[in-house]
Amino acid sequence: MSEDLTTFSAQQLAAKIKNKDVTASEVTQAHFDRIEKLDKKIESFLYLDKAAALEQAKRVDKKVAKNETLSPLAGVPLALKDVMTQRGVPTTCGSKILENWRPPYDSTVVKRLKENDVIILGKVNMDEFAMGSSTENSAYQKTKNPWDLSRIPGGSSGGSSAAVASFFAPLAIGTDTGGSIRQPAAVCGIVGTKPTYGTVSRYGLIAFASSLDQAGPITRSVMDAALLNEVIAGYDPLDSTSINQSTASLVAAANTKDLKGMKIGVIKELGGEGWQEGVVANFNQSIETLKQLGAEVVEISLPHSLYALAVYYLIAPSEASSNLARFDGMRYGLRVGDNGEKDVEAVMNLTRAQGFGPEVKRRIILGTYALSTGYYDAYYGQAQKVRGLIAEDFKAAFEKVDVLVSPTSPTTAWKLGERVDNPLAMYLADLATLPPSLAGVPAISVPIGLAKEDQMPVGLQIIAPAMQDHKNYQVASAIEAAQGGLLIDQIKDLASLV
Amino acid sequence: MKILEAMEKFDPIIGLETHVELSTNSKMFCGCSTEFGAEPNTQVCPTCLGLPGSLPVPNKTAIESTFRIGLALNCQITEFSRFSRKNYFYPDMPKDFQTSQYDEPFCVNGYLDVLVPTDEGDKTFRVEIERVHLEEDTGKLTHSGGVTGRIHGADYSLVDYNRAGIALVEIVTKPVLGTGKYAGIVARAYVTELRDLLRSLAVSDVRMEEGSLRCDVNLSLHPKGASEWGKRTETKNVNSLRSVEKAVNSEIERQADVLTEGGKVTQETRHFHEDSGTSSSGRSKEEAEDYRYFPEPDLVPVIATSAWVNELKTDLPQAPSVERKRLAQEWGFSDEEMRDVVSMGATDLIAQTVAAGATAQAARKWWLGELARKATEAEKDLSSLGIEPKHISELEQLVVEGKLTDKLARQVLDGLINKEGTPSEIVQKRNLVVMSDDSSLLPAIRAAIEANPEVVAKVKTGKLQALGPILGAVMKETQGKADAGKVRSLVLKELAVEG
Ligand SMILES: [Zn+2]
Numbered sequence: 003m004s005e006d007l008t009t010f011s012a013q014q015l016a017a018k019i020k021n022k023d024v025t026a027s028e029v030t031q032a033h034f035d036r037i038e039k040l041d042k043k044i045e046s047f048l049y050l051d052k053a054a055a056l057e058q059a060k061r062v063d064k065k066v067a068k069n070e071t072l073s074p075l076a077g078v079p080l081a082l083k084d085v086m087t088q089r090g091v092p093t094t095c096g097s098k099i100l101e102n103w104r105p106p107y108d109s110t111v112v113k114r115l116k117e118n119d120v121i122i123l124g125k126v127n128m129d130e131f132a133m134g135s136s137t138e139n140s141a142y143q144k145t146k147n148p149w150d151l152s153r154i155p156g157g158s159s160g161g162s163s164a165a166v167a168s169f170f171a172p173l174a175i176g177t178d179t180g181g182s183i184r185q186p187a188a189v190c191g192i193v194g195t196k197p198t199y200g201t202v203s204r205y206g207l208i209a210f211a212s213s214l215d216q217a218g219p220i221t222r223s224v225m226d227a228a229l230l231n232e233v234i235a236g237y238d239p240l241d242s243t244s245i246n247q248s249t250a251s252l253v254a255a256a257n258t259k260d261l262k263g264m265k266i267g268v269i270k271e272l273g274g275e276g277w278q279e280g281v282v283a284n285f286n287q288s289i290e291t292l293k294q295l296g297a298e299v300v301e302i303s304l305p306h307s308l309y310a311l312a313v314y315y316l317i318a319p320s321e322a323s324s325n326l327a328r329f330d331g332m333r334y335g336l337r338v339g340d341n342g343e344k345d346v347e348a349v350m351n352l353t354r355a356q357g358f359g360p361e362v363k364r365r366i367i368l369g370t371y372a373l374s375t376g377y378y379d380a381y382y383g384q385a386q387k388v389r390g391l392i393a394e395d396f397k398a399a400f401e402k403v404d405v406l407v408s409p410t411s412p413t414t415a416w417k418l419g420e421r422v423d424n425p426l427a428m429y430l431a432d433l434a435t436l437p438p439s440l441a442g443v444p445a446i447s448v449p450i451g452l453a454k455e456d457q458m459p460v461g462l463q464i465i466a467p468a469m470q471d472h473k474n475y476q477v478a479s480a481i482e483a484a485q486g487g488l489l490i491d492q493i494k495d496l497a498s499l500v
Numbered sequence: 501m502k503i504l505e506a507m508e509k510f511d512p513i514i515g516l517e518t519h520v521e522l523s524t525n526s527k528m529f530c531g532c533s534t535e536f537g538a539e540p541n542t543q544v545c546p547t548c549l550g551l552p553g554s555l556p557v558p559n560k561t562a563i564e565s566t567f568r569i570g571l572a573l574n575c576q577i578t579e580f581s582r583f584s585r586k587n588y589f590y591p592d593m594p595k596d597f598q599t600s601q602y603d604e605p606f607c608v609n610g611y612l613d614v615l616v617p618t619d620e621g622d623k624t625f626r627v628e629i630e631r632v633h634l635e636e637d638t639g640k641l642t643h644s645g646g647v648t649g650r651i652h653g654a655d656y657s658l659v660d661y662n663r664a665g666i667a668l669v670e671i672v673t674k675p676v677l678g679t680g681k682y683a684g685i686v687a688r689a690y691v692t693e694l695r696d697l698l699r700s701l702a703v704s705d706v707r708m709e710e711g712s713l714r715c716d717v718n719l720s721l722h723p724k725g726a727s728e729w730g731k732r733t734e735t736k737n738v739n740s741l742r743s744v745e746k747a748v749n750s751e752i753e754r755q756a757d758v759l760t761e762g763g764k765v766t767q768e769t770r771h772f773h774e775d776s777g778t779s780s781s782g783r784s785k786e787e788a789e790d791y792r793y794f795p796e797p798d799l800v801p802v803i804a805t806s807a808w809v810n811e812l813k814t815d816l817p818q819a820p821s822v823e824r825k826r827l828a829q830e831w832g833f834s835d836e837e838m839r840d841v842v843s844m845g846a847t848d849l850i851a852q853t854v855a856a857g858a859t860a861q862a863a864r865k866w867w868l869g870e871l872a873r874k875a876t877e878a879e880k881d882l883s884s885l886g887i888e889p890k891h892i893s894e895l896e897q898l899v900v901e902g903k904l905t906d907k908l909a910r911q912v913l914d915g916l917i918n919k920e921g922t923p924s925e926i927v928q929k930r931n932l933v934v935m936s937d938d939s940s941l942l943p944a945i946r947a948a949i950e951a952n953p954e955v956v957a958k959v960k961t962g963k964l965q966a967l968g969p970i971l972g973a974v975m976k977e978t979q980g981k982a983d984a985g986k987v988r989s990l991v992l993k994e995l996a997v998e999g
Binding site for chain 1 (some may be wrong): 553554556558587705
């Protein structure tokens with residue numbers, strides 16, 4: 003085995019395993035070897051589930067030996083964001099309040115991964131309770147961007163994006179509430195999808211904002227994202243908001259690579275003035291590419307998207323303030339101050355004071371305020387109304403075009419520590435990803451080049467109508483193909499970096 | 501101040517919030533069993549324990565039961581309704597919020613008519629229903645140590661989440677005006693009527709003693725003729741029919757005292773104490789929580805289509821009042837007798853006793869006579885005595901067959917209350933066999949005759965009604981086991997007097 007198994011795509015690895023060129027055990031071991039050698043510098047993994055992963059790989063190898071029918075991703079390794087419950091495996095949500103908590107049940111996403119013989123290598127880092135855009139809000143470690151170790155990997159799924167961009171795994175699961183899959187994928191030069199809200203079960207996804215949270219794939223290629231998306235999506239009776247209706251084939255769409263007759267709208271409000279030069283330049287270049295691929299490109303206005311940031315920072319914290327109430331030290335996780343003298347309220351207060359980090363507290367306070375009697379109508383109620391208007395904007399736009407596009411994020415990856423004391427600057431990273439989240443529509447980020455000024459990756463966001471996720475894959479794979487190779491292959495050899 | 505005196509100065513306004521645990525097989529938002537009495541924390545899962553990542557899935561039967569309750573209470577069924585989260589921290593709530601309903605409940609604007617005896621004869625009071633909504637129950641806390649029996653001051657507290665997530669329906673009345681001195685009776689009649697209605701719908705066990713039916717009483721007083729209503733208190737933990745009446749009356753008396761002395765009623769939550777029949781102050785409005793209600797994002801709205809509602813309407817049982825008329829006719833009870841049966845909450849007990857073989861009159865005699873007296877003594881509702889109707893039927897049968905005297909039968913009732921077994925078993929254990937053979941009765945009879953020469957003299961002159969002391973002495977000597985008729989004929993025979 004001369005070639006490095008960590009350099010292949012998920013699709014390639016699955017084929018090699020199926021064809022008995024390599025075993026799932028060898029593939030899994032190769033990825034663990036690389037993680038053990040290099041993750042000291044990246045700090046993407048919080049927990050490696052080595053024994054269980056190798057055991058699972060062995061089972062796949064037995065199936066291969068018996069020529070059993072294999073799932074399209076059988077034997078391929080995956081990094082799981084630490085927000086997903088996995089039976090018996092520590093699940094922290096990047097928070098001290100859940101340190102050492104081992105869930106007694108599998109999330110539906112994990113159940114589907116296991117059923118499809120995807121090898122879960124372990125849990126990766128994230129902003130505490132998925133709140134943040136740099137993964138610096140993790141209570142455990144600071145994950146680095148493999149393109150430049152002094153920069154952030156994006157967030158909140160920064161562990162997932164850094165692990166995939168570092169070739170620690172070809173696949174990762176991220177979750178996206180306001181951009182937490184798309185922005186880290188963009189700043190790490192890889193692909194990230196937020197599927198239509200309701201297509202991937204939230205059962206076992208530890209909630210940040212229930213009406214927005216959605217799990218999705220983070221991969222190096224569009225095809226790998228389509229393959230993983232198909233594995234994790236599907237109706238789940240355990241999630242009442244799950245949609246009992248299937249989308250068109252994503253894998254088939256990712257194979258189309260043709261945009262003839264497609265109408266694409268450029269969102270007027272997202273881009274231009276104030277956005278990083280290299281981001282805008284790459285975005286404009288990608289518009290030209292779309293035209294060359296046969297698409298008709300028009301400008302579309304989503305007037306209410308300007309209010310998305312304000313709306314999001316009322317709705318998401320409001321839901322979070324309620325979702326995070328259960329972390330009170332009574333049943334699981336951290337418990338502080340229980341010395342036999344303090345009453346129940348004191349123990350709850352001490353536990354939450356010590357267990358939550360500053361960003362989580364900031365949002366709990368914000369949400370608690372927005373839901374309070376006398377403020378509800380002015381804040382939460384009003385935000386819900388504007389959210390409805392944002393969704394209406396998208397609906398109107400999709401009567402004119404097939405998909406919408408914008409840069410994924412206003413800037414490339416910034417330096418570690420640069421925005422930790424400036425939450426508003428941090429929140430601006432999600433400016434373009436928030437509107438589709440609020441509208442519940444699917445969006446994908448695909449790499450389109452490096453910014454001239456910092457040589458850091460830039461992503462293109464493609465947005466489709468609800469339940470038409472395949473259109474995103476079609477456009478993304480066409481753009482990817484037109485570039486003649488994956489952007490991530492331009493990353494300097496990570497081994498030489500460390 | 502006594503209630504009648506208070507009612508000369510003030511008018512009461514009452515309101516009732518009733519919580520009913522539905523008897524669905526599984527909990528409101530998960531598949532866990534709802535069976536009562538299981539080992540603590542054995543009927544739980546990630547969802548009802550509120551584990552991180554878990555999600556609720558609504559129980560359709562519970563939603564339909566709520567609609568049926570609403571329909572039976574003459575409510576409108578809301579076409580578009582939602583669950584909401586009620587946020588507050590307490591260790592009996594696994595998620596630190598309760599999934600409930602707020603401004604979009606399932607059913608609104610209904611009423612329930614109750615019949616109450618007044619000085620001017622029976623009168624119907626219409627109790628208007630504000631809303632009927634569905635929510636989940638909390639876990640059950642047990643506090644150990646401390647004097648108050650509450651969480652503060654306890655050495656430690658235990659929590660059982662078996663109850664957490666059981667479907668709970670809350671029925672809230674509008675303020676009930678114009679009840680005057682009958683406030684307590686109206687309140688009790690309403691809860692009794694509601695209980696019978698829920699039972700006829702077969703949606704709940706409605707066992708107040710097991711907590712499947714719980715009641716909070718709202719009450720305010722205002723000076724007679726005043727247009728502005730007084731400050732209201734909410735008395736919680738009212739867990740029997742008689743307590744409902746007591747809670748209303750004792751709160752009327754308390755508030756009347758406060759107001760008469762020039763004080764102000766504090767808007768607060770009060771806790772009712774079953775043993776003393778009084779309440780103590782709880783949380784005041786200033787300390788009251790802001791529950792920060794908002795629509796539950798983990799659940800989708802419930803759309804009550806007219807087809808769905810109409811289908812539920814078709815299999816509603818008859819209203820209890822109609823059913824009662826039918827029963828009164830079948831049992832041959834007068835209106836007055838039936839009203840007493842209803843107000844004692846004995847309709848179902850009598851029906852079950854009759855079903856077990858007793859005559860209706862006998863069943864009524866036992867339940868409204870001796871058993872009602874025992875319930876009053878024990879300050880309990882009839883249904884809380886723990887006596888099974890089939891045992892009353894069996895007891896009556898023993899009396900009819902002459903195997904028990906009335907006096908012995910009362911001892912059997914004591915045995916039933918003490919859970920000593922079936923009536924036949926109790927007769928055995930307590931040796932309550934009727935003495936009717938000559939040889940066992942004669943010694944006591946002769947001794948009684950010996951001891952009462954004046955009585956003997958009177959009887960011999962033909963004054964048979966003077967026999968009492970001799971009969972009494974015999975009964976006393978035989979501990980009430982003697983067959984009274986037999987004793988009488990034997991005494992007369994001994995004295996050679998014609999009976
Ligand atoms: Zn459960």
